Amino acid sequence: MSSSVIGGPITRIDGKLKVTGGAKYAADYPIEKLAYGVAVPSTIADGKIARIDSVKAEKMPGVLAVFHHDNFDKLYRPAGAFEELSRPGESRPPFEDGNIYYYGQFVALVVADTFQQAQDAAANVHVTYDEKAPLVLLNQATTSNTTLAKKYSRGDADSAFPKAPVQLDQTYTTPTETHNPMEMHATIAVWNKDKVTLYESSQGVVNHHNVMSEMLGIPLENIEVISKFIGSGFGGKLFPWPHSLLAAVAARKLGRPVKVSVPRTLMFTTVGHRPATQQRMRLGATQDGKLVSFQNDILQHTSLVDDYVEDCTQVSSLLYSSPNNTAIQHLARLNVGTPTPMRGPGRTPALFAIESAMDELAIKLNMDALELRLKNYAETDEASNLPWSSKHLREAYQTGADRFGWSKRNPKVGSMRNGDLIQGWGMATCTWPAGRHAAEVRVRLLADGTARASCATQDIGTGTYTVFAQVVSDKTGLPLGKIQVVLGDSALPPGPTSGGSSVTSTVLPAIVEATQKAVDAVIQVAVYTPNSPFQNVDAKTLKMTQGRIHAQDKSPDTGVPFQDILALRNLVGLDGHAKTDADPDVKKFSTHSFGAHFCEISFDPGIARLRITRWLTVIDSGRMVNAKTARNQILGGVVMGIGMGLFEATIYDTRNGHPINNNFADYIVPVNADIPEMDCIFLDYPDTVLNEYGARGVGEIGLTGVASALTSAVYHATGVRVRDLPIRMEQLLV
Amino acid sequence: MEAFQFNQAKTVSSALEAVRSQTEAKFVAGGTTLVDLMKLNVEIPKKVVDINSLPLTQIESTPDGGLKIGAMVRNSDLAHDETVQQRYTVLSEALLSGASPQLRNMASTGGNLLQRTRCYYFRDTAYPCNKREPGSGCPAIDGFNRIHAILGTSEHCIATHPSDMAVAMMALEAVVHIQGAHGERNVPLNDFYLLPGSTPNRENVLALGDLITYVTLPPLTNGTRSHYLKLRDRASYEFALSSAAVVALLSGHRIQRVRIALGGVGTKPWRSMEAEQILEGREASENNFRAAAEAALKDAKPRHDNAFKVELAKRCLTRTLKNVTQFA
Known part of the structure; x- marks a missing residue:
């Protein structure tokens, strides 16, 4: 656990296969x-x-x-x-x-x-x-094709809101988005x-x-x-x-x-999409900015075939402290294919509404946006009444604000200029739940001095192959090059679905245990085999480091390579098999990751040209297992969020339900020229409730909150509040 | 895609011969439009004649100080040509704002002039389309038409001409050289494109079997400046929602001569003589720029989703005029 193979910037072990064309994708098999x-x-x-x-x-x-x-x-x-x-x-x-x-x-x-x-x-x-x-747009839905999907409530928000000294009541919409891996x-x-x-x-x-x-x-x-x-899949x-x-x-x-x-x-039609959402946010606050009431009424579409719920209620119930809170979600049945989770499902559209509303409330209160968040900081999960397993959001806000220079922000709209261009600064919170599921892993130490780890999970491009090798390396001392990882086959021991940013936290305990069991098996052979240098030694005094079995109190050089032990009995390999459950401690804590985005945009009012010029994200997501792939996930999530904020929308022709921009020329996603200088800071506090390494998961959190940070910055520069994504130049022709 | 006969032509005359009396033959150059449309069954030629080997790849100065550009000069080569960069800046800028490096490496000068629209309904044969089949109807007029034209439209078609290069060439008063069954003829670019009217299937004056061989640019008076500005949703690799090409000669603060064309808003690359007339002889001032922009968009006919283009195009032109007339 001390070695830099965990936490360091480790290059993907499958990278070479991918860039040389050696990796076979589904359609590639001859x-x-x-x-x-x-x-x-x-x-x-x-x-x-x-x-x-x-x-x-x-x-x-x-x-x-x-x-x-x-x-x-x-x-x-x-x-x-x-x-x-x-x-x-x-x-x-x-x-x-x-x-x-x-x-x-x-x-x-x-x-x-x-x-x-x-x-x-x-x-x-x-x-x-x-x-x-057909009926294809959310705003065409009527009560006859709408059903209740989720309802959360604490206190009495309906009574508290009208009495609140300061009230905000606004509706925000996000369009249908298509995964497009x-x-x-x-x-x-x-x-x-x-x-x-x-x-x-x-x-x-x-x-x-x-x-x-x-x-x-x-x-x-x-x-x-x-x-x-x-x-990649992005959920699709x-x-x-x-x-x-x-x-x-x-x-x-x-x-x-x-x-x-x-x-x-x-x-664009037959393999899912993120459904459109419409969220009415009602926030009630005291004059000094304390939330007394928090309400989100959500409408999303689903198909006529399935009930898919893009859960916007959970994050609404727990992100901020408020005695009164309701989150009610309805489904509208439309003539579209069944929606499916898309990176950061639920929280991504929900945070657009929540964080936009918080920004608008801060303006109403004449209060700094960050100060309003701190004022309503949730010290515990008020929805479940559980303590957080590990939450350092306050530090994330502070670190981000310091690094970005947030205190220099002049809150007056259009006041920060750079020649003819107007700068806008915005910020938003990001969050994603952490979890751990059941998993089985097999680790085999082989006669040729290598190890083989296998599990029926899969690497969707995020670095799961590499995480397996890192843990086996950490627990055996074998170099990454001597570890083979076999995933993506249902015949292997059952592993988790690659979704919900939970694979790493799920498989870590199983890899650790399986590796340890394989090492223990080698030690048993060493102890019970004639001619072994360790025959009759107490197994508890032995360990494996650098691929060698040795006495705990002596250096690895004094031991022997593990394959020499296997050779004593002519064994081809020794197995460790572990089956780990969803962590029971999870029920005693609320496990979530948090973070904050800070961004700067540049606006040319004459031609309504919007460019993002700076982006900083600070992430509190437990301990990073691989600094390189983790950073890659966060920056990739932010890029996708920029797409959500500025470009992405699947457009249906209302006459026949055809998504008319069903190609990459017309469904716009960011290109390199749209992406500014970006940075990402990891606070790196281990959350050991989930696993011994303290890792949570980073696949989705980077995307959440991005769009509202952008619309906040756009408001700061232009005075235009965009409540319907994406931000289009027609909204900025002021 | 339907099966087709494929020929390669080595000379202009053999290319013309290959399509003679063939009603459903097409020349293919870079293929960046035609091949896409063939895959979509929007273009179904019976015969495709490859003209990539034709000796039309030179960029040469003409005796009068103009420029002669072979029809097969690739967009990348034209954009990076020293003369084009220095004297016809607007053309280099327009080319580099279009497509991606990979596409520009393939796309030809002649082919770019003949690019076809990105109208969703034109490109999907599940819909009727007057451009594909005159008289079948136009789903864009009552459909989603954010990207569609506001100038030069008719009740039969509102498809936008997608080219950037052609907009710059319009402002440069380019001349298209055409070789056909009955010999060679020259057509000013301004007369080359047709308005859709009731025959949106006819986009230009080319007759069956005609081949574009060259484009010539007339000489520019020393001191002439030019600029292309393109506005779109993302920063690169997207068609224009509005663009403007301006070529101007100043005398002090006065505009002596100006040529103006707009892109992304017209059914063809849109030369605005109304705007030119307002500016010539006048002071280079913000007020006059705006007046010119108002004149250029006077006849704009917005639809449900593209009303913003009227103001956007005015701002685009105003800014381009400002940029091009700024004093060092």
Whole structure:
């Protein structure tokens, strides 16, 4: 635990494979006799299929089959919330019937010898519909298609708010956003008799395995899900989507491996998105800025097929101290595909509303934005009445303010100038819950002097492979180069889904324990084997350092390499296997990460040109396991937040529910030129409630709060309060 | 994408021969527009003639002090040409504000003039589109039209012309040299593009089998300054929401001669002679710039989502005029 292999800036062990093209992604596997499936998407958002005319397509060269709801195998719905780890992206099996619930829903699948043939034939499948006018925008929702999803309450906010001396009542909206990882979704299904291997781009091979077993109706042992490298997912690949089932069934019916890739245009319809939210914030405060009432009324959309909740209530209930608090969330059913978690789900839209409202309240009170946060600092989690396991947000605010120079901020709108340009400074809080789930890990010390760690979790690009190697290295003293990490295969011991910034905190205890058990096994062999230099030595006096077994009170040089011990008995390796649970202590504490963003924008009023010029984030997220990948996660999260603040919005044509900007030219995300000088400071206080290293997780927190820091800075520069994201130049043409 | 016949032409005459009497033939240069549109089944040529080997890659000074640019000169090469950078600054700036380095390395001068619109509805064959099929309808007029044109529109089409280069060339009064079945002809760029009217499928004066061979830029009087300003949501790699190209010659504080074109707001690269007339002979002042901008946008016809472009274009032009006339 003292070695710099934990906490230092460690380069990804899989980096070379990725940059040299050696890493195989789902669609990359060279499979013999592979056939190609191309899906035909619905061009309406509400109605029924009247007729599918596939006569022409079926006769086209190379076409093997055209599948649709009249000729597909029976599929089942997954257990979903009735079981653990059985969550689909969309619970309706593809081709279940002729109903259409959203634009882009798969209505047919053409399979052909080549991708080009399948694509050509797919364009020649003609589908006619009985079409109804769809409902695709949140502001079109009425009470008849809206249901209650979440409700939190303490005290009596409804009574307290009207009596509060200072009141703020504003509504904030965030648009639909689409994940758009670089690597698009893809599945290759390969059957061998009654067993199927699925090459996937999945953030959760264990869950994928379970769901496919349930939906296909075949035993778990007949399915293997492989996802070795993932070109990121941002949440969009947490749960299986219909294309995976299409590939599996088509391959079974044709007796031939089938690949189904999701093209970029359909990444906007059939594999989830962050739903639009509308949040009415009501804050009541005393004249000196103490919150007496905190209310968030949230409306978000979901599909007609599933209830997806983008939980904005939890963070609303606990971020600030207030005796009276309500957070009520409703779902509106729209003709869109099922939404799914996108990096920082719930908290990201919630913090846009909460932190914008806090900024507006500070202005009303004529108080500094940071001072208002400190005034309402939550010393405990007032929603659960639990102490924080470790919270250093006050220090994060202070460190950020000092480094940024916040005290030099002139609060007057438009007062900070740099020539003809106006500067705006903004800040916001960021937060994300921390957790730890169950995990199993196997660590094997091998006769060739290497170690092998395995687990059915996966590395979505965040550095999980490297974390495994770091811990094994820390506990054995073996260099990283001698440690092989095997992930992304459902046949391995079950590991966590890569979501919720919880993989690192979850797997650490299991890797530690498994490694220790493997080392203990070697020591046992050393003690009980004739001709061993340690025969009959008390096992408790031995340890392993630098890959060598030695007496605890002597230097490693006096010991022997562990593989020499294995050789004494002609052993190929020794295993340590650990199964760790969700930490029981979690129930005694509220475990959250916190932090603060500070940003500077530059505004050219003549041409409404907005540029971000400086960004600083301070993070209190437990101890960093890998300074390099952690920093990468935070800065990446901020970049994504800048996209949310300035650019991202999936735009539906209200006439047919078609996301018309369904490509990378029209769905705008930041380019390098949009990103300023950025810095990130980690406070690095270990939170040992979760694991011995004190690590929490950093995947999502960086994104939360970014958009409100930006709109606060924009207000400071321009006097324009943007309450509807993204910030557009038309709002700034003042 | 549909199957097509593919030919490579080594000379201008063989290129013309290859498309003669072919109604559904296309020349392909950099392919940065055509190939995309073929993948989308928006363009379905039966025959594609590759003109990348044509000897039209020179940038040469003309005897009168102008510049002759081969149709196959790549956008990157043109942008970084020393003469262009020094004398035709507006053109270099416009080119470098467009697309990405990778695209500019491929895109040709002739091809850039023929870029087709980014209208969502034009690019998706699930929709009717008068530009694709005259008379089928325009879903953009009542659809989402934030990126659409406010100048030169008709009840049949409001698609924006996407080029930056063509806007600069419009202000430079470029001339397009065309080789066709009946020989060579020269068309001033200002007469090259057609307004959509009821035939938005016809975007320019090129006839079947015509090939752009050169673009010439007339000489500029010594002391002429020029500038291109492009406004868009992100800082790079995006089409203009509004842009302006200004070429001006000052005499003291007075504007002796000025040429103005706007991008991102018109159905074609938009030359504004109204704005030029207001400024010529007048003082280079903020008030006069704004008056010129008002004149340029006088006939603007905004739709549901693009009303902001009227003010944005005025500010864009005002700022460009200010930048170009600033005294050292």
